[in-house]
Amino acid sequence: MAANGNGVSTTPKSPLARIQTQKNGGICHDDSGKPVKAQTIDELHSLQKKRSAPTTPLDGVQGAFATISEDERQRQQLQSISASLASLTRGTGPKVVRGDPAGKVQSVSHVAHHHHIEAPTISVSDSSLKFTHVLYNLSPAELYEQAIKYEKGSFITSTGALATLSGAKTGRSPRDKRVVIDDTTQDELWWGKGSPNIEMDEHTFMVNRERAVDYLNSLDKVFVNDQFLNWDPQNRIKVRIVSARAYHSLFMHNMCIRPTPEELENFGTPDFTIYNAGQFPCNRYTHYMTSSTSIDLNLARREMVILGTQYAGEMKKGLFSVMHYLMPMRQILSLHSGCNMGKDGDVALFFGLSGTGKTTLSTDHNRYLIGDDEHCWSDNGVSNIEGGCYAKCIDLSREKEPDIWNAIKFGTVLENVVFDEHTREVDYGDKSVTENTRAAYPIEYIPNAKIPCVGPHPKNVILLACDAFGVLPPVSKLSLAQTMYHFISGYTALVAGTEDGIKEPTATFSACFGAAFIMLHPTKYAAMLAEKMQKHGATGWLVNTGWSGGSYGSGNRIKLPYTRKIIDAIHSGSLLNATYHKTEVFGLDIPTEIEGVPSEILHPENTWADKKAYKETLLKLAGLFKKNFETFTNYKIGKDNKLTEEILAAGPNF
Ligand SMILES: Nc1ncnc2c1ncn2[C@@H]1O[C@H](COP(=O)(O)OP(=O)(O)O)[C@@H](O)[C@H]1O
Numbered sequence: 237m238a239a240n241g242n243g244v245s246t247t248p249k250s251p252l253a254r255i256q257t258q259k260n261g262g263i264c265h266d267d268s269g270k271p272v273k274a275q276t277i278d279e280l281h282s283l284q285k286k287r288s289a290p291t292t293p294l295d296g297v298q299g300a301f302a303t304i305s306e307d308e309r310q311r312q313q314l315q316s317i318s319a320s321l322a323s324l325t326r327g328t329g330p331k332v333v334r335g336d337p338a339g340k341v342q343s344v345s346h347v348a349h350h351h352h353i354e355a356p357t358i359s360v361s362d363s364s365l366k367f368t369h370v371l372y373n374l375s376p377a378e379l380y381e382q383a384i385k386y387e388k389g390s391f392i393t394s395t396g397a398l399a400t401l402s403g404a405k406t407g408r409s410p411r412d413k414r415v416v417i418d419d420t421t422q423d424e425l426w427w428g429k430g431s432p433n434i435e436m437d438e439h440t441f442m443v444n445r446e447r448a449v450d451y452l453n454s455l456d457k458v459f460v461n462d463q464f465l466n467w468d469p470q471n472r473i474k475v476r477i478v479s480a481r482a483y484h485s486l487f488m489h490n491m492c493i494r495p496t497p498e499e500l501e502n503f504g505t506p507d508f509t510i511y512n513a514g515q516f517p518c519n520r521y522t523h524y525m526t527s528s529t530s531i532d533l534n535l536a537r538r539e540m541v542i543l544g545t546q547y548a549g550e551m552k553k554g555l556f557s558v559m560h561y562l563m564p565m566r567q568i569l570s571l572h573s574g575c576n577m578g579k580d581g582d583v584a585l586f587f588g589l590s591g592t593g594k595t596t597l598s599t600d601h602n603r604y605l606i607g608d609d610e611h612c613w614s615d616n617g618v619s620n621i622e623g624g625c626y627a628k629c630i631d632l633s634r635e636k637e638p639d640i641w642n643a644i645k646f647g648t649v650l651e652n653v654v655f656d657e658h659t660r661e662v663d664y665g666d667k668s669v670t671e672n673t674r675a676a677y678p679i680e681y682i683p684n685a686k687i688p689c690v691g692p693h694p695k696n697v698i699l700l701a702c703d704a705f706g707v708l709p710p711v712s713k714l715s716l717a718q719t720m721y722h723f724i725s726g727y728t729a730l731v732a733g734t735e736d737g738i739k740e741p742t743a744t745f746s747a748c749f750g751a752a753f754i755m756l757h758p759t760k761y762a763a764m765l766a767e768k769m770q771k772h773g774a775t776g777w778l779v780n781t782g783w784s785g786g787s788y789g790s791g792n793r794i795k796l797p798y799t800r801k802i803i804d805a806i807h808s809g810s811l812l813n814a815t816y817h818k819t820e821v822f823g824l825d826i827p828t829e830i831e832g833v834p835s836e837i838l839h840p841e842n843t844w845a846d847k848k849a850y851k852e853t854l855l856k857l858a859g860l861f862k863k864n865f866e867t868f869t870n871y872k873i874g875k876d877n878k879l880t881e882e883i884l885a886a887g888p889n890f
């Protein structure tokens with residue numbers, strides 16, 4: 237027996253003497269209770285996880301409503317996934333099995349092998365011999381584990397968000413978007429100059445589809461998300477996203493509407509499927525392909541294929557394009573806008589191109605958030621298409637945007653941000669990876685989100701423009717014709733590169749504030765907006781969230797607190813009754829006073845030291861507006877010619 241330094245030997249009864257932590261030898265609250273039940277480490281691990289509760293109570297299910305067993309339902313679900321992943325040249329779907337390949341393979345009854353045709357011998361390939369493991373609607377915690385284990389560049393930040401890298405692409409690739417042209421879409425969609433729809437034929441789509449599906453089937457595992465779009469229950473769309481990365485699965489989990497377990501049981505066949513094989517490039521020898529990236533939309537097949545880009549926003553905005561087709565077919569207007577609602581039920585829409593403030597201004601601590609980016613306006617009011625928000629994080633601060641700041645926690649995907657290697661604290665000012673850093677979080681992470689995300693007809697329609705020329709007023713009240721003119725123009729001007737010295741701002745015109753996503757001619761959406769605004773008495777506003785006191789380089793961006801005061805005055809109705817005067821050239825009605833905003837900034841001319849430069853810049857911008865609008869002069873908007881004429885006259889005059 238070993239002796240201690242004092243030569244006192246331990247008692248022979250137990251191998252080591254019990255250490256007394258209390259002098260009086262009273263009850264010691266240590267783990268002297270029952271030991272764990274497990275005999276081995278494996279057994280201990282098996283105790284750690286218990287099975288998820290079934291959604292349908294198992295007792296009494298044999299009654300009238302019990303249609304199929306749990307096993308049968310899971311078999312059908314896997315068969316549906318196998319059908320989604322079917323190779324169309326070899327005529328079979330892969331053998332799919334639920335669960336992580338690293339874990340235990342679940343029972344054979346969960347294996348599905350979908351046959352479209354009786355397997356001819358030529359269809360045999362190695363991929364038909366293997367299993368594809370399906371990670372189906374995993375929870376955020378499971379997706380974190382998958383990302384951290386298997387995807388380089390995945391880390392947990394100090395606030396619990398999942399930091400990820402989107403790879404070479406850190407933004408969308410609109411020039412690589414293709415839409416299948418067929419007998420129907422040829423007539424229905426907007427093609428040609430200015431249109432985002434670059435054609436591809438059905439055959440080429442199938443080539444890319446097969447490429448994506450073969451890539452996905454070559455993997456050990458794929459992620460499948462079955463979710464919904466649109467909070468309007470009558471116009472809900474079922475979407476399936478098949479992807480190779482936990483990052484993509486978590487992103488869509490956050491961005492689409494999350495089904496309840498009951499809704500998932502009855503999900504059935506999806507209305508639309510995305511095949512995201514973003515890690516794998518497209519083949520440039522393929523007809524219509526001009527780069528190694530391709531985002532292909534086939535409306536007839538209700539499918540989208542992604543090759544050669546891992547930027548997650550591509551999926552969200554791809555589905556938005558689909559909604560821009562499906563919803564107008566049902567007389568519902570799809571909108572690239574944020575949306576919120578006051579305590580009294582007044583709804584506001586915030587239109588604007590990327591970076592103009594839709595997310596920032598719709599996330600308002602004093603109002604209910606309906607959504608930050610994609611909405612529908614039907615005869616019943618507005619509904620959010622999504623179940624999450626996608627905020628820009630560059631220069632994010634707790635003081636200026638507390639609600640977004642606080643939403644960056646466990647479950648949130650943080651794309652392309654830079655953080656301290658030890659503390660994992662994010663440096664939101666760091667643009668080393670990209671300026672387009674983003675956070676994707678479920679909408680309920682915003683404390684005053686309105687769930688379900690629907691609201692009555694809008695009272696205010698706010699058009700946001702980030703005017704880096706600094707000549708548009710901070711706010712103007714618009715007539716209906718002016719609202720349509722600016723809606724069709726879809727103006728913003730940002731400054732491209734901020735690093736290498738002062739650069740000229742470049743004007744961007746993007747019809748309906750979302751030309752990259754619309755499928756029909758812009759005037760179709762504009763006519764619907766005019767009709768709805770007229771019918772429900774909504775007021776249009778133009779808000780410049782860009783420069784004041786000079787163009788980029790000499791002036792400054794309008795302070796966010798001032799823009800918030802302007803927006804407050806729109807919501808409260810006080811701005812409607814203000815005193816107005818008309819500006820020259822653009823003919824905009826601008827208020828003389830707004831509470832909390834210095835009056836001198838309300839007319840941009842006052843803020844420019846060089847009045848001549850102001851006038852020149854104003855005329856320059858007006859010229860760009862005029863030139864851009866030429867494309868639309870031959871189109872009729874709405875049922876009567878009167879509105880069309882008014883709209884044409886509502887632009888700048890000089
Ligand atoms: N006056 C302002 N109004 C709105 N946003 C501003 C203003 N000044 C600076 N910003 C910044 O501009 C960005 C607007 O981006 P975001 O709201 O994500 O745009 P969108 O949702 O339209 O793409 C945010 O980073 C915000 O902090």
Ligand SMILES: C=C(OP(=O)(O)O)C(=O)O
Pocket residue numbers: 408549553589590591594595609626
């Ligand atoms: C996600 C996007 O939307 P927004 O910048 O309008 O928020 C995008 O344009 O890629």
Ligand SMILES: [Ca+2]
Pocket residue numbers: 291292498501
């Ligand atoms: Ca049930």
Ligand SMILES: [Mn+2]
Pocket residue numbers: 594595608609626627628
């Ligand atoms: Mn946004």
